[in-house]
Amino acid sequence: MKLISALLLLSSYLMIQESPWKSIESIPKKYQIDGSYSGLEMLDTLEMKPAVTDNRFVIKKSKDFTYIAIRSNTSTILNAYIVNENEIKVLHASAALGQVDFKKEGDAFIPTQSSFDWIYRDPTAWGDELHPDGEQTLEGFYERFGWMASTWYMGSYRDFEMIIDNSHFEDNSRLLVSYTSMENNERSIRMKEGNNFASLTGNYETDVKLHNGNIPESINLR
Numbered sequence: 001m002k003l004i005s006a007l008l009l010l011s012s013y014l015m016i017q018e019s020p021w022k023s024i025e026s027i028p029k030k031y032q033i034d035g036s037y038s039g040l041e042m043l044d045t046l047e048m049k050p051a052v053t054d055n056r057f058v059i060k061k062s063k064d065f066t067y068i069a070i071r072s073n074t075s076t077i078l079n080a081y082i083v084n085e086n087e088i089k090v091l092h093a094s095a096a097l098g099q100v101d102f103k104k105e106g107d108a109f110i111p112t113q114s115s116f117d118w119i120y121r122d123p124t125a126w127g128d129e130l131h132p133d134g135e136q137t138l139e140g141f142y143e144r145f146g147w148m149a150s151t152w153y154m155g156s157y158r159d160f161e162m163i164i165d166n167s168h169f170e171d172n173s174r175l176l177v178s179y180t181s182m183e184n185n186e187r188s189i190r191m192k193e194g195n196n197f198a199s200l201t202g203n204y205e206t207d208v209k210l211h212n213g214n215i216p217e218s219i220n221l222r
Contacts, residue, residue: 021146021165022064024139033138033148033163035155037069052194056181063166068177070160074187076180078149078160079211081200083174083221088200092116092213093149093162095125097141100215108218116213119144124153176200178211 028047030040037058048060048067060067070078077094088102088109098116102109119134120141135141142148142163149162160179169175176198178191189208191198201207202222210216 019143020167021143022167024142026064027163028062028065031065031067031161031163033150033161035150035153035159035161037071037159037161041067041069041161054192054195056179056190057177057192059175059177061166066164066166066169066175068160068162068164070158070177070179072158072179072181074180074182075157076160077152077211078162079178080162080164081174081176081178082164082168083176083200084170085172088219089168090210090215091147091149091162091164093151093160094213095152096121097138097145097149097151098213099145099147102219108220110218111215113215115215120148120151122151122153125151178207 028044030044030047032038042058048062048065050058051061052059056072057068057070068078068080070076077092079093080091082089082091086104090100090102092098096116096118097120098118100116101112103112117131119131120138121130121134123130130136135144138148146165146168147163150160174193176191176193178189180187180189189211191200191207191211199207199222200210201216201219206216
């Protein structure tokens with residue numbers, strides 16, 4: 001019995017040690033992922049420093065985390081795209097949270113799955129249609145994937161927030177974001193890298209489909 005107990009304790013210890021993510025308790029307390037870009041989050045420059053400040057979004061960074069906040073002027077969702085040397089990670093937040101990875105094969109990046117699993121599903125939107133192997137809390141989703149975000153039914157319909165463990169990034173990673181805004185009386189989906197308009201795929205329609213949760217057969221970076 002003592003041997004079994006010792007093995008169980010060792011197994012639990014190894015599982016904790018093998019987690020690649022920083023503890024969720026390490027996220028600065030000012031940053032509440034609740035769907036509202038607050039004054040505390042906006043004004044803070046000590047715990048997380050501004051990396052990109054745009055009319056509709058901000059990206060802030062610390063040693064351990066990257067924080068993205070969208071403050072649009074219309075309803076929106078949020079995608080983040082982490083482009084590493086041999087992998088693209090698509091992080092999607094709408095009425096559910098999901099991640100799809102693309103692995104480099106030759107000149108193209110090929111998805112590891114054909115659709116999002118929607119591991120976390122906001123029960124306000126999904127009701128009883130929850131993922132059978134899913135996470136029921138944002139904290140649980142973070143523990144599995146190393147990031148979390150607000151959903152449609154949290155906070156303001158114009159605001160979205162996401163926080164990402166920096167273990168997802170390599171030294172030369174690119175970070176793109178996409179969101180919806182109304183500009184010059186035109187409501188459309190916009191993708192940006194820093195303050196510049198960008199395209200992940202080189203085709204606006206494909207970018208829009210990806211933003212909306214549809215996975216292309218491949219991505220050739222542009």
